[in-house]
Amino acid sequence: MAAIPSHFRQWFDQQDWKILPHQKAMAERYRQGLSTLLTAPTGTGKTLAGFIGSLIDIDARRPKGLHTLYISPLKALNYDIERNVVALVKALNLPVTLESRTGDTSAYRRKRQRAKPPHILLTTPESLMLLLSYPDAAEMFGSIEAVIIDEIHQVAASKRGDLIALALAQLEAYRPGYRRIGLSATVAEPDLFSMWLGPTGAPVPHLDSPGGKPPKVHILKTMEAIPYGGFMAKYAVPEIMAEIVKAKTTIVFVNTRAQAELLFQLLWEANDEALAIAIYHASLTRELRAKTQAMMAEGKLRAVVATAAIELGIDWGNVDVVIQVGAPKGVSRLLQRIGRSNHQVDVPSKAFLVPANQFEVLECEAAISAIAARHLDGDEPLPGAQDVVIQFIMNAACSAPITPHGLHDIVARSWSYHHLKYEQFEELFQFVIDGGYALRAYDRWHRLVKRDGAWVPSTPQMIQRHRQNIGVIIEAGKLKVRKIHGRGGRYLGEIEEQFGQSLSPGDTFYFGGEVLAFERIQDMTLHARASTAKEPRIPTYSGGQMPLSTFLADGVRGLLQDEDALNGLPKLVRNWLMLQARFSQLPDRKSLLVESFPRGMLFATVLYTFEGRRANQTLGMLFSRRMERLGLHPLSFTVTDYGLAITSVKAVTGESIYELLRADILSDELEEWLSESPMLKRSFRRVATIAGLVEQNHNSARKTLKQVTFSTDLIYDVLRKYDPGHVLLALTRADAERELLDLDRLTDMILNFQSHIEFRALPRPSPMSLPVILDVRTERLPGGGLEALLAQGDVETQAERMMAEVEHGLMA
Structure with a gap:
């Protein structure tokens, strides 16, 4: 029997499509009952390959109940997949019912889906967890044959991935041996993702399809010179607009919502031909986003300025070109975005990169080289976060009575939590029961009670509170x-x-x-x-910055040591680097370059770390604390992805730099800083919300950030004073280290370079220091530095002298 029946093959012929080898292979693997991680380039029918086995099976067997579950990280992707698969079902007249289930689904449809599930249900991690919280979950999911996880690279390395891992383990208890199918165009470590996708100790087989032509990617040539600093690439607006005019449809990607708003306005002002241009990001209403998506698919827009909200597998119609404004921060992320253009196997995608400053030229060149070599990067799955386990315990109890041993057996079936020992799990379970030592006196945190030897929710209200707050996305108010x-x-x-x-x-x-x-x-x-105002403000959004990937950072370091690669750079950038080499030196992979120079009556220290903004932010805090301890009086610091610049009253010397970067900075200064910093309270707010200690949503109302913060700050202070060993405090520290501090990356850097520091005392700023010290995002520091500066004279005069020195460095 052929894996793909004749009427399916006829449909492919009618579309003038070839059935690709990985689509045939996926149909055959499904027929054999096998799970698979499929990696295939964008535009090669990857999603259809994931669904084809299910469609054939449903057509042949006409089963009742839920057959296939599809999970994606984006609601918009669910709607897009629903539209495309429904079109195929109708064209082939298949006896297949298919629906989506997200936070936007009406209450009527949700109720009907549970009473009479479709064959194929498209959902998100949060909506799946909600379904698993109902008493009929075992019945609903007991017939499942396959679970498809799309864009697996996007979710597996996050707390949403932890939710999915626990859901997969729960589904295994309801329907042992179901097929697990993972889909992605950009997985750097397939073996690791194969283990994450499968049950503990049973990684799923990996199928790789290298098909498709490599994309054509170039840095956009501009008339105006690339600036030393900045992050918006205003200099390139005429050329970006010219590419939009030449193409039928263009997607202009940026890295943050604030950049999207500003660039859209800049392009609109340059849009002399009044072309139809739209903006798309996650803060717009669903209706506005759906309208933009529909207009793009119908060819009614010439361009859309967009964030990561559309970089995943959504079909945006016939897009001719993608323009990435600002450095890509990751090779895999860039390929996802480039893949939005020319969804045809035999046609290469076309993309332009627009670096915002000269440092970003290096990052763009490193990304282009990596794409040519078919190298990928991206976050890897980590051991699962335990606050997600706490939420899962309550979720499971809402569905059916639970016991600690029984539920731990389920949790430990996932790769993410196979390391979680029963003693640790028992502590998490006890927290769900009564909140722990300092909180058990309060009824509101008594969530479980014991009945007939098992644990169940204490009241119906507890179930309602939990269901209203399922999820791990903790947003700002x-x-x-x-x-x-x-x-x-x-x-x-x-x-x-x-x-x-x-x-x-x-x-x-x-x-x-x-x-x-x-x-x-x-x-x-x-x-x-x-309004018609000419200088409006740009909205700020928390968590908008994307971290520079370790792989791409290493690629930039390597490029600086590659003479042939340097010769291929734009002349202006090449000259900039030649001046740097003559005046100081270029950073390399074997050492940490540190420069010190006067800035007026002050001094600046620049460390070229290439470790990303989060790690540099943490280093800035620790380094400046140690500077204060040594009497150097730091005033402020500035971070970029590439480096850290600290301004101080006294100069860092070749002798003091080793003291400043000793490995114990990761213990002494870190502990002091964290004890005083509001960062742990911020992390506690996230952990406490995920763990159900406080709620973002209550009945029909949503609490403000101020209300949630007040509650969590109060609880945090109580726990630190009366119950310092509380499980949530330990989880808070782990969360801060992983999510906010990038401590692993910073630790590796300090340990690697602490005895390999290249220190340069310079008479003025070096060429390479300018993009770092001119960055507008500067953090002022408290302490003796400001007091020492005030003792020297007028602060404004000092600032003027500092800027004059910077300008002198620019012109020299």
């Missing part, structure tokens, strides 16, 4: 944005509460491609009117 028209108006999306609270009546800001004037905030809604 949001305000809905309503644009007022006369007495009416319409919603445009959401803006972060902190930014909204900073506005006064009459203040203007960019949002959704428009300029708005703030009027008032009422009932968690920001009301604003259209």
Whole structure:
């Protein structure tokens, strides 16, 4: 019997498509009952390959109940897949029912889906966990034959991946031996992802399809010189607009929502031909995003300025070219974005990179070289976070009575938690029961009670509270944005509460491609009117910065030591690096370059770490604390992905640099800083929310960030004082180290380079230091540095002298 029946093959012929080898292989593997991790380039029918075995099986057997579960990280991707698979089902007249289940699904459809599940259900990690919390979960999922996880690289290395790992283990208890199918275009370590996808000790086989032509990627040539510093690439707007004019459809990617808003305005001002251009990011309403997506698919837009919200497998129609503005930060991420253009196997995708400054030219060149060599990067799955286990324990109890041993057996079946010992799990379980020693006196944290030898939720209200707060995405407080028209108006999306609270009546800001004037905030809604102001503010968004991948950072270091690669750089950048080599030296892979030079009456120290913004931020805090201890009086520091610059009253010397970078900085200064820093409270807020200690949602209302923060700060202080060994405090520290501090990466750097430091005392700023010290994102430091500066004279005069010295360094 052929793996792909004749009427399926006829459909492929009618579309003038070839059945690709990996699609045939996936159909055959499904028929044999095998699980598979499929890696295949974008545009090679990867998603169809994942579904084809299920469609053939349903067509042949006509089963009842839920047959296939599809999980993706984006609701928009679910809707796109639903549209495409439904079109195939209708074209072949297959007896297949298919529906999506997300947070946007109506209550009526949700109830019907549980009573009469479709053959194929498309969902997100959070919606799946909600379904698993109901008493009928075992019945609903007991007939499942396959689970498809799309864009597996995007979720496996996150807490959402931990949710999926636990859900897969729970499904194994309901339906042992179901097929597990993972899909991705960009997995750097397939063996690791194969282990993550399979049950403990049973990695799924990996099928790799290298098909498809490599993309054509170039740095966009511009008339204006690439600046030393900056992050918006304003200099390239004319050339970006020219590419949009030449192409039928273009996606212009940026790395943050703030960049999307600003670049859209810059392009709109340069849009002399009044071409249809839109903006797309996650803070816009679903209706606006759906409208943009539909217009793009129908060919009604010439360009869309977008963030990562569309970089995954959504079909955006016939996109001719992708333009990445700003450095890509990762090779795999860049390939995902490039893959949005030319969804054809035999046609290479076309993309331009637009570096925002001269350092980013190096990153773009390193990414282009990696793509040519078919090298990938990306985050790898880590041992699962334990606050997610706490949420899962409560989730399982909402579905059926549980025991610690029985549930630990299920949790330990996942690769993410096979390391979790029963003693650790028992401590997490006890927290769900009563909140622990310091909290058990309060009824609100008594979530489980024992009945007939098993544990169940203490009240129906506990079940309701849990279901309203399932998930691991802890967002900053949001305000809905309503644009007022006369007495009416319409919603445009959401803006972060902190930014909204900073506005006064009459203040203007960019949002959704428009300029708005703030009027008032009422009932968690920001009301604003259209404005023609010329200098509006740009909304700020927390967590918007993407970290530079370790692989790409190493590629930049390698490029600086490759004479042939340097000769291929733009002349301006090549000259910049030649000046750096003559004036100081170029960084290399074997040592840490540190420069010190005067800035007016002050001094600057620049460390070229190439470790990403988060690790550099942490190093800046620790390094400046040790500088203060040594009497060097640090004033402020600036970080980029490539380096750290600290301004101080006294100079760092060749002797003091080794003291400043001793390995014990990771213990002494770290412990002191964390004990005083609000960072652990911020991390505790996330952990406590995921663990159900506090709720973001209560009945129909959503708590403000201020309300949640007040509650968690109070609990944090109580636990530290009365129960310092509480399990959530330990989880908070682990969460901070992994999510906020990038401590593993920083530790590796210090241990590798502490005895290999190249120190340069210079008379003025070096060419390579300029993009770091000119970065606008500077953090002022408390302490004796400012007091020492005040003792020297007028602060404004000192600042003027500093800038004059920087400008002198630029011209020299």
